[in-house]
Amino acid sequence: RTVKLELPVTELTNDGRYIHIEAAAGTGSFAELTDVVTSFPSGDCCIKIYELTLENVAGDVNEVAIRIDTRNGENGQTCNGQSWVLASSVKTEVHCSCVDFDTTPPTADNLADRRILEDISQMPKVTFSDECSAVTIVYNEYEPVEESCWLGIGVENTTSNIWFDGFPFDQNHHWANGYLERFPDATAKLHGRVVNNSDPTSGWIIDVYFESLVDYTTWIASGGITTNDPQRTERLYGAVDFSKPYLLQGFGDYTGADLSLVENSDHQYMDLGPHADSYGDYGMGLWLAYQGTVNGQTVSEGTIEGAASLTKCVRIRGRLILREWKVTDAAGNTNVFIQRVELEE
Incomplete structure (x- = not known):
């Protein structure tokens, strides 16, 4: 200006x-x-x-x-x-400062989703920018990573892959930039940017860890619940890991919302694998119980449900490093980016 x-x-x-x-x-x-x-x-x-x-x-x-x-x-x-x-x-x-009305998140200038390198010294420098202001960056690396996938639309619902039941606004959302990471100890991490279907300038930055994924028999024996579809025995299951911090950070109309996950609920888990009628050949389901306030309105018993396909998956061969950036502009708009780096050592 x-x-x-x-x-x-x-x-x-x-x-x-x-x-x-x-x-x-x-x-x-x-x-x-x-x-x-x-x-x-x-x-x-x-x-x-x-x-x-x-x-x-x-x-x-x-x-x-x-x-x-x-x-x-x-x-x-x-x-x-x-x-x-x-x-x-x-x-x-x-x-007028563009910050006052900016709803566009930062973008990556030179980000390749996947890189194959001969040596870690070749790790590329990635830069980010915003059309309105300077940006702040929170950077993390995760290694080793067993598998890294993008979250896509499922086969049953072609416009939404995550729903916030009990919301005072449109409950239908989708992952704008959403990712699932699996680690060698069978634990998992779900993270990224979710936007509202009716108002894509409003949504959530989500970061949730899950305990080690187990097979159907082990899951049911431990008291876990699941859907009643024919392929349920072919999927893996994992509960939310409450020993690690989680993030449900609202932006846009959800700025200032205060949501927390309910630890003693059965609906705190994910599953992974085939579900022909919902995810497709390979995808994930999500069930999270939450409570809190959204724009001053109390939600005492709400659930977040998801059904997403898994795409652009990269599986470990030698070394697989996950790079993650949370990039925020002066207006508070945040975007989440990842890069999967394979090292041929």
């Missing part, structure tokens, strides 16, 4: 002395001027209004630093500076 400043300065003298003014906002936005005062626009002593324009001021910058220099012989002048001046109130003309 552009910021225009009007700075009234009084007690000037029109005998050829100079005044130098600088203005800076954030990093990289700077303007300056030098004036040798020989007259006043109004013809009256002793005030002038100086104008400076700052270009490309970041949306999260909310202050401007102004410096007035009247020292002798400074700034390349051969004459003396003004002996003393008074600056009055500063008038600013600021184009």
Whole structure:
């Protein structure tokens, strides 16, 4: 955005002395001027209004630093500076900050979903940007990873793959960037960005870990529940791992929502494998019980259900490293990105 400043300065003298003014906002936005005062626009002593324009001021910058220099012989002048001046109130003309209405999440500039490298020293540098502001980045690496997949649409519902039952708004959502990771100890991690089908500027950043996935017989013997489809015995099952932190962070209309998972509920698990009528040949189901508030409305008994296909899967051969970035702009829009790096060592 552009910021225009009007700075009234009084007690000037029109005998050829100079005044130098600088203005800076954030990093990289700077303007300056030098004036040798020989007259006043109004013809009256002793005030002038100086104008400076700052270009490309970041949306999260909310202050401007102004410096007035009247020292002798400074700034390349051969004459003396003004002996003393008074600056009055500063008038600013600021184009509305894009932060106030920005609903677009950051994007990756040069991200390849999968890389095969000969050596870890070749690990690529990935950069991110936003059309409105600077971004903050939280970066994590996970190794070893057994399998990494993207979450896609299932075969039963072609517009939604995750539902927030009990919500005061549209319950249908889908994974905009959603991922499932499996680790060698059979545990799993579900993470990514979920958006509302009716309002894709609103949704959730989700990060949930699951205990070791077990076969159907072991799951039922431990008291687990499941759906009653013919392929239920072919899938793996795992409960939410409450020993690890989870994240349900709302954005858009869900900003400020306070949701927590209910630990003593049977509906805190996922399954993995084939489900011809729902996920397809390879996918995952999700059942989470939650409670809390959404936009001030209380949800005492809600469930989050999911049915997603698993696509773009990468399975370990030698070394498989998962790189994860959570990238947030000044308006609070967050996106989640991953890169799967295979090392041929």
